[in-house]
Amino acid sequence: MENAFDLPAVSDPMSRHPKIPGPGEPIRLHHSLCYGCGDDAPIGLRLKVIAGEGFTVSAQMVVEQWMQGGPGVIHGGVLTAAFDEILGTAPLTIGAPVVTAHLEVDFAKPIPLGSTLHLDAEVLAKERRKVFVRASAHLGDPENPVATAHSIFVEIDLKKHFAAYRDDAAQSRP
Numbered sequence: 001m002e003n004a005f006d007l008p009a010v011s012d013p014m015s016r017h018p019k020i021p022g023p024g025e026p027i028r029l030h031h032s033l034c035y036g037c038g039d040d041a042p043i044g045l046r047l048k049v050i051a052g053e054g055f056t057v058s059a060q061m062v063v064e065q066w067m068q069g070g071p072g073v074i075h076g077g078v079l080t081a082a083f084d085e086i087l088g089t090a091p092l093t094i095g096a097p098v099v100t101a102h103l104e105v106d107f108a109k110p111i112p113l114g115s116t117l118h119l120d121a122e123v124l125a126k127e128r129r130k131v132f133v134r135a136s137a138h139l140g141d142p143e144n145p146v147a148t149a150h151s152i153f154v155e156i157d158l159k160k161h162f163a164a165y166r167d168d169a170a171q172s173r174p
């Protein structure tokens with residue numbers, strides 16, 4: 001499939017960040033209350049994202065009943081959230097903390113409850129603060145994706161970006 005987002009003609013140089021875990025190793029949670037990866041989130045996907053080779057990461061997610069759109073298949077928003085998480089983690093391989101600016105998802109096939117979703121993401125390019133990332137999901141056969149995603153993440157200064165929200169976030173905890 002062609003990219004529906006405009007990749008830069010030439011990427012800024014990218015190199016694998018020295019602190020990123022080796023292939024097969026988990027990447028540390030970015031926030032324990034995160035809906036996508038947090039262990040302490042009251043409701044969430046609890047994705048464990050694993051570093052791959054180069055600028056790639058992967059994760060697996062069992063599609064549980066509460067993730068249902070229906071009937072019998074995953075909700076599109078849940079799949080999008082899973083993509084957001086894995087796409088947003090991939091830029092850590094180049095040492096870039098990011099937030100989602102643009103995210104597009106193509107839903108190719110229904111994803112039944114009970115299936116194990118395999119998610120793979122890869123950083124394609126960087127241009128100034130923009131990081132271009134693509135992802136795909138399959139149910140065991142990488143040649144047969146059930147969904148794909150393309151996204152632009154923007155590099156941020158983590159402390160500054162979230163400075164105004166941290167207290168509110170603490171207050172909204174259950």
Ligand SMILES: CCCCCCCC(=O)SCCNC(=O)CCNC(=O)[C@H](O)C(C)(C)COP(=O)(O)OP(=O)(O)OC[C@H]1O[C@@H](n2cnc3c(N)ncnc32)[C@H](O)[C@@H]1OP(=O)(O)O
Pocket residue numbers: 030036084085086088089092098099100101102127128129130152154156
């Ligand atoms: C380990 C972590 C895993 C995380 C997974 C979960 C990730 C998330 O869900 S994050 C939460 C959702 N996202 C957000 O809340 C972000 C909200 N948006 C923002 O804060 C701002 O719009 C932000 C930071 C993206 C950009 O604002 P700002 O810092 O002022 O940068 P700005 O100058 O506007 O844009 C920088 C570049 O990005 C581009 N850009 C900004 N928004 C977009 C967009 N929607 N689409 C395409 N390009 C964009 C700009 O054109 C600019 O490009 P260029 O270098 O070519 O001029």
